[in-house]
Amino acid sequence: MGIDLHVAVGILQQGDEVLITRRLRGSHMGGYWEFPGGKFDGSETAPEALARELREELGIGIEPAFPLIRLKYDYPDRRVILHVWRIARFISTPRSCEGQTLRWAPIADLDNYTFLPANKPILTSIRLPDRYGFVDDESRDPEILFRQLQALVGQGIRLVRLRASGLTGADYRALAERCVDYCAENGVALLLADVADTGSVLPEAAGLHLTARQLMMAGKRPLLTGAQKWVAASCHNGMELGHAERIGIDFAVLSPVLPTATHPGMSALGWERFSALVEGCSLPVFALGGMMPENLHFAKFQGAQGIAAIRGFFAQ
Ligand SMILES: Nc1nc2c([nH]c(=O)n2[C@H]2C[C@H](O)[C@@H](COP(=O)(O)OP(=O)(O)OP(=O)(O)O)O2)c(=O)[nH]1
Numbered sequence: 001m002g003i004d005l006h007v008a009v010g011i012l013q014q015g016d017e018v019l020i021t022r023r024l025r026g027s028h029m030g031g032y033w034e035f036p037g038g039k040f041d042g043s044e045t046a047p048e049a050l051a052r053e054l055r056e057e058l059g060i061g062i063e064p065a066f067p068l069i070r071l072k073y074d075y076p077d078r079r080v081i082l083h084v085w086r087i088a089r090f091i092s093t094p095r096s097c098e099g100q101t102l103r104w105a106p107i108a109d110l111d112n113y114t115f116l117p118a119n120k121p122i123l124t125s126i127r128l129p130d131r132y133g134f135v136d137d138e139s140r141d142p143e144i145l146f147r148q149l150q151a152l153v154g155q156g157i158r159l160v161r162l163r164a165s166g167l168t169g170a171d172y173r174a175l176a177e178r179c180v181d182y183c184a185e186n187g188v189a190l191l192l193a194d195v196a197d198t199g200s201v202l203p204e205a206a207g208l209h210l211t212a213r214q215l216m217m218a219g220k221r222p223l224l225t226g227a228q229k230w231v232a233a234s235c236h237n238g239m240e241l242g243h244a245e246r247i248g249i250d251f252a253v254l255s256p257v258l259p260t261a262t263h264p265g266m267s268a269l270g271w272e273r274f275s276a277l278v279e280g281c282s283l284p285v286f287a288l289g290g291m292m293p294e295n296l297h298f299a300k301f302q303g304a305q306g307i308a309a310i311r312g313f314f315a316q
């Protein structure tokens with residue numbers, strides 16, 4: 001395949017709506033919906049290409065916020081590398097400068113549009129928050145675990161993994177039932193631990209989070225019934241990330257990024273390695289291991305969707 005085609009893509013959001021555009025018939029992949037943007041010119045950086053493309057296509061001036069996701073996709077005739085950025089602010093009202101259809105679409109309705117086939121991870125990334133909290137205590141006490149969930153939700157966390165490694169079978173299921181109800185009332189997406197343990201609770205939850213071991217044993221993405229479920233996976237290296245991507249996992253958590261008190265013996269990846277691994281993977285990836293709220297902004301510039309933590313969200 002020819003050279004890699006670098007493309008800058010901008011996500012403009014107002015309230016619950018994002019700006020989508022429809023590719024002109026006659027262009028590469030004409031008729032599909034996409035996000036505004038276009039190819040890098042010469043030695044432009046992503047923010048430079050984005051500023052120029054959005055001026056040309058929408059007639060607006062922009063201030064980029066941070067990189068949301070970077071991904072690679074092979075079309076039959078070309079490989080594209082999409083550099084997707086969130087836009088912090090824009091000046092003047094976006095209008096169609098090239099005859100393309102523009103629409104402010106509610107994020108909840110994006111599945112109703114036929115997007116370019118490369119865009120699936122972008123849609124996941126837009127829907128995901130930038131903080132992922134784990135309920136994870138060695139404790140076997142469901143009360144303690146439930147209070148951990150309440151505390152995470154109290155911190156504004158809207159995506160939670162119910163790991164509860166000390167509980168199995170009916171005990172885990174009973175806790176999961178309680179947590180699913182609480183999360184539904186509070187607008188929180190709850191990911192459960194294991195299909196075997198969750199049974200009838202699973203359709204009520206937002207999805208599943210697989211351990212690295214479960215991931216590597218899975219020959220395909222677990223099929224979940226119900227509207228728009230997520231399957232996430234824990235990864236520690238490029239092989240696991242690659243497998244997650246191949247079997248259609250929606251997003252990953254990569255760890256340990258920094259040394260942690262909970263896994264003192266384990267050697268940390270460090271940000272440089274984290275960044276390189278994320279660059280080789282086209283899924284949204286959360287950074288886990290020693291994460292504190294103040295790491296969030298930096299993590300995004302290292303390619304992360306955001307940060308995941310067990311205790312870090314409660315640091316003083
Ligand atoms: N703008 C944009 N391009 C995308 C998205 N997803 C995706 O696969 N692409 C691909 C399609 C195209 O092959 C490539 C963008 O190239 P393009 O032809 O639109 O580039 P451009 O805006 O500079 O257009 P032109 O100057 O060639 O007319 O990236 C997306 O969401 N937005």
Ligand SMILES: [Mg+2]
Nearest residue numbers: 036037038039
């Ligand atoms: Mg374009």
